[in-house]
Amino acid sequence: MTNPSADNNPKPINTALNKPIVSLRNIGKQFGKVVALEDVNIDIREGEIFALLGPSGCGKSTLLRIISGFETPTTGELLLDEQDMTRMPPNKRPVNMVFQSYAVFPHMSVADNVSYGLKMDRLARDEINQRVSTVLEQVHLQDFKDRMPDQLSGGQKQRVALARALVKQPRVLLLDEPLSALDAKLRDAMRLELVKLQETVGVTFIIVTHDQSEALAMADRVAVLESGRLRQVDTPSALYQKPVDAFVADFIGRVHTFSTTQIELNNEGAKIQTTELGTLQLPIHTLPPGVQAGAQTEKGAVLAFRPESVSISLADDTSNNASHDALKLPGLLGDVAFQGQHSIVEVTRGDAPSISAIVDHSALASLQDKPLGTPVIAHCDQQNLMLLPDTLK
Numbered sequence: 001m002t003n004p005s006a007d008n009n010p011k012p013i014n015t016a017l018n019k020p021i022v023s024l025r026n027i028g029k030q031f032g033k034v035v036a037l038e039d040v041n042i043d044i045r046e047g048e049i050f051a052l053l054g055p056s057g058c059g060k061s062t063l064l065r066i067i068s069g070f071e072t073p074t075t076g077e078l079l080l081d082e083q084d085m086t087r088m089p090p091n092k093r094p095v096n097m098v099f100q101s102y103a104v105f106p107h108m109s110v111a112d113n114v115s116y117g118l119k120m121d122r123l124a125r126d127e128i129n130q131r132v133s134t135v136l137e138q139v140h141l142q143d144f145k146d147r148m149p150d151q152l153s154g155g156q157k158q159r160v161a162l163a164r165a166l167v168k169q170p171r172v173l174l175l176d177e178p179l180s181a182l183d184a185k186l187r188d189a190m191r192l193e194l195v196k197l198q199e200t201v202g203v204t205f206i207i208v209t210h211d212q213s214e215a216l217a218m219a220d221r222v223a224v225l226e227s228g229r230l231r232q233v234d235t236p237s238a239l240y241q242k243p244v245d246a247f248v249a250d251f252i253g254r255v256h257t258f259s260t261t262q263i264e265l266n267n268e269g270a271k272i273q274t275t276e277l278g279t280l281q282l283p284i285h286t287l288p289p290g291v292q293a294g295a296q297t298e299k300g301a302v303l304a305f306r307p308e309s310v311s312i313s314l315a316d317d318t319s320n321n322a323s324h325d326a327l328k329l330p331g332l333l334g335d336v337a338f339q340g341q342h343s344i345v346e347v348t349r350g351d352a353p354s355i356s357a358i359v360d361h362s363a364l365a366s367l368q369d370k371p372l373g374t375p376v377i378a379h380c381d382q383q384n385l386m387l388l389p390d391t392l393k
């Protein structure tokens with residue numbers, strides 16, 4: 001996400017080397033009987049865009065509110081710049097929050113909205129003017145400073161809310177679903193704008209979203225939460241390519257899963273028994289954490305692969321020498337959806353779930369003139385098969 005050529009205060013190229021600015025240690029939060037968060041440990045590094053991602057109700061907003069100080073954790077501690085802030089009131093913390101419904105004051109102009117917090121802090125007039133003008137430029141609202149909120153578009157109101165938070169020069173900016181009130185097209189444009197803005201100001205951004213494409217597109221690193229528990233913290237590409245379990249694999253992009261009944265380690269790797277695919281011998285020598293060899297329960301492990309790992313051949317095409325493919329699933333050609341760079345081909349398999357394959361134009365050529373229902377084979381090679389703990393509900 002880093003653009004080293006951007007603007008006057010470029011972001012360090014490798015935020016992985018930066019020290020943690022926010023550390024969450026064993027954070028738990030209960031509301032009566034509801035466990036909203038359980039033993040969450042995360043280090044967020046200075047200068048990164050960090051996303052909290054997960055389905056509705058998984059505890060994202062609660063975690064953000066704990067960082068902001070609007071909520072106190074039931075257990076654990078929160079460090080900001082290595083200082084314990086667990087019980088520090090919100091206004092004493094070097095953080096600022098942009099809310100889900102960006103509340104701008106309707107009776108104040110853009111400039112007055114932005115300067116309000118600084119006036120409350122009793123800063124000198126010159127400094128206020130200077131800071132407001134810098135921040136309005138950063139959010140491209142310098143020509144709108146005298147407008148009232150009802151004369152602004154949704155995207156412009158969002159930028160006022162951002163300016164109001166940034167003008168206080170926080171060390172960390174917290175954004176709860178900052179783009180959810182915008183329509184789809186504006187949301188895409190604002191994603192890029194937020195990333196550019198972060199590169200300009202260099203402030204650490206922690207963004208809450210339930211939209212995985214938003215998190216993957218914007219963030220340097222993403223924490224995936226489910227039911228109050230942290231599943232994985234990683235870069236977008238690592239989350240996609242090396243998910244730690246079936247939940248993460250399924251939440252980040254699309255995945256096909258097959259349950260396993262038994263896994264045995266042997267000299268060649270692992271012998272994996274499945275109900276649907278029979279027995280497979282795969283060169284997996286160490287099982288992922290959470291998967292044990294020997295007797296498996298139904299909730300043990302799944303064999304998983306992504307649609308872009310699937311190739312498709314005609315069932316009567318003997319020239320296809322795919323003997324290295326670990327999986328060959330016969331089926332019938334279903335719908336083909338053109339997506340520009342590639343197409344998504346469905347392979348139907350009677351009562352079994354159909355398989356989707358993402359194929360490029362050359363791979364599609366042999367299928368193009370074939371009628372729906374043509375017998376085909378979906379292939380996946382060994383290296384693209386993932387063995388994951390079954391954490392799907």
Ligand SMILES: Nc1ncnc2c1ncn2[C@@H]1O[C@H](COP(=O)(O)OP(=O)(O)OP(=O)(O)O)[C@@H](O)[C@H]1O
Binds near residue numbers: 055056057058
């Ligand atoms: N003040 C509260 N009192 C009681 N329960 C609460 C309170 N705030 C949150 N919860 C519960 O805690 C859990 C986590 O809520 P939270 O708002 O953090 O979820 P979220 O991940 O932000 O969801 P969404 O994507 O829908 O905004 C939910 O089960 C929610 O009902």
Ligand SMILES: [Mg+2]
Binds near residue numbers: 061062208
């Ligand atoms: Mg929320």
